[in-house]
Amino acid sequence: MKATILVAEDDRNLRRVLRAMLVREGYDVAEAPDGEAASAWLAERRADALITDIRMPKMDGLALFRHVRERHPDVPVIFITAYGTIGDAVEAIRSGAFDYISKPFDEAELLRVVGNAVRTSAVSVREGAGGEETGGWFGMVGCSPAWREIRKVIEKAAASPLSVMIMGETGTGKELVARAIHGISRRGKGPFIKINGAAIPPALWEAEVFGYEKGAFTGAVTSKPGRFELADEGTFFLDEIGDVPLSMQAKLLRVLQDRAFERVGGVKTLTADVRFICASNRDLRKETGKGRFREDLYYRVNGIPVHLPSLRARREDILPLADYFLARSCAEMGIAGRKLSRETAEILERYPWPGNIRELENAVGRAVALSEGEEITPPDLCIALADTEEEEATPEEMRFHESVRDHKRAIILRAIRKSGGSKTKAAEMLGLQPTYLSRLIRILKVEG
Incomplete structure (x- = not known):
C-alpha cells in the first residue's frame, strides 16, 4: 500500500511542486491550504507523514504541529522553513517534530527526509506502544x-x-x-x-x-x-x-x-x-x-x-489496561461509554497477548468501532484475537471455535458492507493489513 503524505502549504504553486515530486516518487499526496484544513483532514484519515509550512493563515504550522502531537502522535511532522524561521523549526524538533527542510529545498533532500519519516511512521505503527500518551502515569497503567x-x-x-x-x-x-x-x-x-x-x-x-x-x-x-x-x-x-x-x-x-x-x-x-x-x-x-x-x-x-x-507476565494489569483503552477509544470516537461483558473480560485475561500492550490496545479499539451495544462482547473482540492451538479439543470446545469463526465471518462481512465493498477500506477499518484480511476471507470461506 502506498504511503500517504499530507502537504499543508498556503502557496498553491509550492503545493503543486511538492505534489509532483512526491507523486513521482510513488506517494499518495493530499493537500491542505492551511492548518485548519489539514487538521480537519487528519480527523477523518491517517497520513504517514505531514509536511507543513510554518507561516500560514488561520492555523500556522507550529499550532498545527502542537495539534498533531496531541491528537496524532504517530504522524511525523516535517516543516518547510524560510531562512528567518529555521530557529522555530529547530525548537519544534526539540519538542518532538520529525525534521525540517529549508527553502529553496533540493528534491533529493526532500525525498530523503520524507523517506525517513515514512519508515519511522511504519515502525511506530508496527512496534510496541509508544508516543505521547495521556492518562495513567506517563501513559502507563498497572497495579501488579x-x-x-x-x-x-x-x-x-x-x-x-x-x-x-x-x-x-x-x-x-x-x-x-x-x-x-x-x-x-x-x-x-x-x-x-x-x-x-x-x-x-x-x-x-x-x-x-x-x-x-x-x-x-x-x-x-x-x-x-x-x-x-x-x-x-x-x-x-x-x-x-x-x-x-x-x-x-x-x-x-x-x-x-x-x-x-x-x-x-x-x-x-x-x-x-x-x-x-x-x-x-x-x-x-x-x-x-x-x-x-x-x-x-x-x-x-x-x-x-x-x-x-511481557503482558502475559503481568496478567493483573490486563483488565485495568483494557478499561483505560476502552475509555480512551470511546472518547476519541465520540461514543457513549462502553463496558466489557463478563465473558469478554475472561477472554482478555486468558489470551496470551503475543503483541503485548499494543495488541491489547488495538483489540479494544477495534471492538469499540465494531460494537453495536453498550457492552463489548466476545464477537466484537474475536477478529483481533488469533486462533490458539488446541490439543484434543472436546465437542464443546469444537462448537465454541466454530461459533467464533461464525462471528469472525459476520464482522468481516459487516466491515466490507460499511466500506462499500472495498476490502482495502474494510482492512483499514478493522486495523488489519489487506493481505491478512484476504487470508482470513480465504481461510474462513467468507462469502457475500
Missing part, C-alpha cells in the same frame, strides 16, 4: 507487583546520570518508559529527541544523528544539526539500537564516551550535554557473541538495565 517493580526502577534510573538500556518484547511500552525517565529527571524540561535505529538507512545514519555541513553531499544545500546535537541539555532516545550499522557503532561509542562529534563534512568538533537512553527487543548480549553488536558499546549503553515483562 511486576509493574510496581518497573516503576521503582524507572524512578531510580531518572535520578542517575548513567545511560539506560530498556529491554522487552515488541509492544511492552519501551518508549513510554524512556519518556517517563526523561520526564521525572532533572532534564525533564529539556528536549526529548528520539530516533529509531531500524528506520534509518545505513548510508544516512551518520547525517541523521550527527548532522552535516553545507555541500557535504548531494542535496546538502544548507548546514543542519543532527538529532544528537538537538538533544543538548535533554535526552536522546535511540530505539532499536541493535539495528545500528556496525560501521556507526564505533562513532556512537565515541560520542557516548566524551560527548564529542563532528557533523558530516565538518572539521569542527562539537559537544552536547545529553542523557542517553536506548531500547531493544533483542538480546544484545547474544548479539555481541555473534559479532553483530560491539561488546564495548554494549557495556557503555547498559549502565542501568530496565527489563520490561
Whole structure:
C-alpha cells in the first residue's frame, strides 16, 4: 500500500511542486491550504507523514504541529522553513517534530527526509506502544507487583546520570518508559529527541544523528544539526539500537564516551550535554557473541538495565489496561461509554497477548468501532484475537471455535458492507493489513 503524505502549504504553486515530486516518487499526496484544513483532514484519515509550512493563515504550522502531537502522535511532522524561521523549526524538533527542510529545498533532500519519516511512521505503527500518551502515569497503567517493580526502577534510573538500556518484547511500552525517565529527571524540561535505529538507512545514519555541513553531499544545500546535537541539555532516545550499522557503532561509542562529534563534512568538533537512553527487543548480549553488536558499546549503553515483562507476565494489569483503552477509544470516537461483558473480560485475561500492550490496545479499539451495544462482547473482540492451538479439543470446545469463526465471518462481512465493498477500506477499518484480511476471507470461506 502506498504511503500517504499530507502537504499543508498556503502557496498553491509550492503545493503543486511538492505534489509532483512526491507523486513521482510513488506517494499518495493530499493537500491542505492551511492548518485548519489539514487538521480537519487528519480527523477523518491517517497520513504517514505531514509536511507543513510554518507561516500560514488561520492555523500556522507550529499550532498545527502542537495539534498533531496531541491528537496524532504517530504522524511525523516535517516543516518547510524560510531562512528567518529555521530557529522555530529547530525548537519544534526539540519538542518532538520529525525534521525540517529549508527553502529553496533540493528534491533529493526532500525525498530523503520524507523517506525517513515514512519508515519511522511504519515502525511506530508496527512496534510496541509508544508516543505521547495521556492518562495513567506517563501513559502507563498497572497495579501488579511486576509493574510496581518497573516503576521503582524507572524512578531510580531518572535520578542517575548513567545511560539506560530498556529491554522487552515488541509492544511492552519501551518508549513510554524512556519518556517517563526523561520526564521525572532533572532534564525533564529539556528536549526529548528520539530516533529509531531500524528506520534509518545505513548510508544516512551518520547525517541523521550527527548532522552535516553545507555541500557535504548531494542535496546538502544548507548546514543542519543532527538529532544528537538537538538533544543538548535533554535526552536522546535511540530505539532499536541493535539495528545500528556496525560501521556507526564505533562513532556512537565515541560520542557516548566524551560527548564529542563532528557533523558530516565538518572539521569542527562539537559537544552536547545529553542523557542517553536506548531500547531493544533483542538480546544484545547474544548479539555481541555473534559479532553483530560491539561488546564495548554494549557495556557503555547498559549502565542501568530496565527489563520490561511481557503482558502475559503481568496478567493483573490486563483488565485495568483494557478499561483505560476502552475509555480512551470511546472518547476519541465520540461514543457513549462502553463496558466489557463478563465473558469478554475472561477472554482478555486468558489470551496470551503475543503483541503485548499494543495488541491489547488495538483489540479494544477495534471492538469499540465494531460494537453495536453498550457492552463489548466476545464477537466484537474475536477478529483481533488469533486462533490458539488446541490439543484434543472436546465437542464443546469444537462448537465454541466454530461459533467464533461464525462471528469472525459476520464482522468481516459487516466491515466490507460499511466500506462499500472495498476490502482495502474494510482492512483499514478493522486495523488489519489487506493481505491478512484476504487470508482470513480465504481461510474462513467468507462469502457475500
